[in-house]
Amino acid sequence: MTALVELRDVTVAFPGVTALDRVSLSLYPGEVHALMGENGAGKSTVVKALNGVCPIDGGEILLDGRPVSLTGPSEAHAAGIATVFQDIHLGPKLNVVENVMLGHEVRGRFGINWSATRARAAEVLADLGLDDLDLNRGLDSLPPSVQQLVAIARAMVERPRVLLLDEPTSSLEPPDVQRLFRIVRSLRDRGVAIVFVSHFLEQVYAISDRMTVLRDGRVQGEFMTREIDRVELISRMLGRDIEALRQIGSQRRAHHQEPEGTPVIEARGLTQREEVEPTDLEVYRGEIVGLAGLRGSGRSELAALLTGITRPDGGTLLVEGKEVRFRNPGDALARHIVASVERRADLGIIGELSVADNILIGLQALRGWRHKVSKRERDEVLAWSVDNFGLGSVPMDRQAKFLSGGEQQRVLLARLFATRPVVMVLDEPTRGIDIAAKVELQSRIAKLVDKGMGIVFISSEFSEVVRMSDRIVVLKDRGKIGELSNGPGVTVDTIVEMIAADGVDDDHD
Template sequence: MPTRAPAPIVELTGIRVEFSDVVALDDIDFRLFPGEVHALMGENGAGKSTLIGVLTGTRTPVAGTVVVAGEERRFSGVADARAAGIATVFQETQLGPTLSVAENVMLGRERRGRFGIDWKRTRADAADALSRLGLDDMDPRTPMTMLSPAQKQLVALARSMVDDPRILVLDEPTSSLDRPEVDLLMRVIRGLRDRGVAILFVSHFLEQAFAISDRMTVLRGGRRIAETPTRELERADLISQMLGKDLEALRALGSERKAHHYAADGEPALRATGVGRRGELDPTDIDVYRGEIVGLAGLRGSGRTELASLLGGSLRADSGQLKVDGERVQLRSPSAALKSRIAMSVENRRADGIIADLTARENIVLSLQALRGWTRPLSPSEIAALADTYVETLHLDPADLGRPAGHLSGGTQQKLLLARALATRPHVLILDEPTRGIDIAAKLDIQRRVSQLAGDGVGVVFISSELEEVVRLSDRIVVIKDRDKIGELSNGPAVTVDSVVELIAAELDPLDD
């Protein structure tokens, strides 16, 4: 007798969501089964966040049905979704930084006694929640300030599991993690799946989605394009479904950069000799020539961002010297770097980059206005002309220019930061994670533009956690490990991601200089 297929624990049928006159989701069908990891894939703006909102009670569809465990539901808020057994862990972990692990895990669910919170029982419940995730070695009394990003993500996951949800939504859970930390989180996710939890996994990291998921659903432009068992889906087909076009542009860009042989000529645009900062980066030498892309490769925390910040003026060096076009300079601030024609786009676009309440157009001109001086404001026509320039070169939507930057997609925000840096016409451009957490199309636009900038004579320092991207774009790759420069590779056909990984993983001989 054939085995009956399990019923989906979540079934969405004909879901339509509208924002004013914009259709965000159009006739979406979606299924999630117990004991599976289902990856939701698509570009920024494809409808992923809106679909998550429907599941978690923050978005109300104008048409369609939501069925959970065989019962039709209408969620009026997050509490309704939680009561139906749906828990969510978002990209930005919403934890109390001054609280302990136990206080965060049990927030709002503390055990109470005659005299208020019973901390002994509360900590015991937190320890039980951590233990169910295989985190027995995490002390519930540990302050959050002592935890790594991965550990904080696991605390957020433990908090979501306190009520034993049947459905877990993970929204970009690995965006700020290094590879070993990702491996730890993946082990925990697999353990939850094996216990029968239905997991919706949303990520821009394609390899992670392929590694962890059982099925994939692709959204594009608010419509469902495909639902496919992961084992039956080729990577090229997935990206083509997400983009609605083939990958020839990406392949051509990689071939172009790999075939490019840069020959250093004359003085470097930027030369750092013994530049370091106590406790953050050992004294380091690096040259950046006009017209080349220098990739910085290393694990998160290796010192790559600190090196970029020292070169870009947002950190002050306490050793070594910097020269720009052969002239010694002291970069005590980003504005001093701008005056030396060095511009930087920072890693954390939300906290340190974008001014959320200003329009996209106003964000683009910030650095140029600072360089020019606030007593000589740019005219409205100058601002408009400058912004219009980047509509074409970075494929920005003209309708976005007048909107608050905080309301725009991650990919658009990243393009605004790049446009802001380019508006100063830099000789050296430092890009720290310019494509992190953005969709494939925006990533390709930025990679193309970076390659064009090098062709136009700009020296580029490029940081990415995706080593494939570093290898694809760079002329030289500087490898950073444990706050120290440990090697440098000239890129070419023989250099692969494995070449970089082997260098990072190699144990240095203590006699090596």
């Protein structure tokens, strides 16, 4: 079979980072090609290179065997390449017809021929099996799942030869996913080449024919989907050979003790629509509970529900056996429950404040604004932070937005420790810090657990989760699939195989 589109040694560089490093892949007509990899692997950059949003710095893109220059979306459209992004780029105040036909309205002598435009929109929707949609409905009155389908209909107006789907199922419920897949299979059977980007392994295995695995902007392999098992796929995504995974042993920590008494924090059926399936979780004083899962598993979303960053739609949250409702992180802080979030620039660090104020703001909020932290305590906290988080070279009066990512992470962690919490939810706490600081942090976590603190620990490095945790909760596709009591027999491979085995008997036709 001849490739419809080829990337040959494509390189894309941004200031300070190479997003794609000599990436080659082939897209064939009548085939769904999945791009796999963790965040930052280069998947979205491949999509942006193909739709002309991101010009390439090296290599070439070929269409029907001939080099093409895709320097903007218009060139991509002319080449027959259409894109549907995770963030739906539609007009919320426009109706279905206007959104489907935007930019492609049928025109007559006196401007837009709305009768013909409506007929063309109805034709496109019917062709996709969406003839049940009300053409007059405003987009903002439709659920996200239907909006996603409208976006696909809009992409198909020009009958493209290539369709790029970047996380199209991120906001869809299972029945909506199946409806989308029926449309994708229909387009595939008509000869459209489809690129499918998703974090959900079961969906990738259900819909794709071929996959390319990316890591750190480089291709780790191209496979027919039916020929690569989940363990090997996950291993390539994480950057570890499966044999190496088998050699990583469980390292029990000295502070380990069997849970007893009332959990310091407990979730019962805690859920959030389209983000977290109903989940049970208990964290006891004196233990670390690790959350392990790939991107899209729901690990960060569950952490947000535990700490008031987002509100649950259902279930119960208890602290020391008493039901609580956190409206915001301040409510959680009042209970001495704090969070280190992965997206620190969005939810943690306040860029306009100084480093000193970022460190002290949690402690001050806990005290209340009528009871200012004294100068003596302020100096003690800042001195302690400098000594324990490697902030000696960072001026305390510098605005936090000017710090590097690693420096911001250290400032955020210093803030959390300053509040003397009883529960800490740490989402990627060691990302961006050096080895010495990582060792110091892990040592401090162990000491705090010894004193009765409960820790929820999240890391994309499964080896770190195994090393730090007393119990490990494994998540996949927004839900909990199992729980492990850590011990000598638990390794990274144990977690990988658990994720890979879940759903292995599903129907992938």
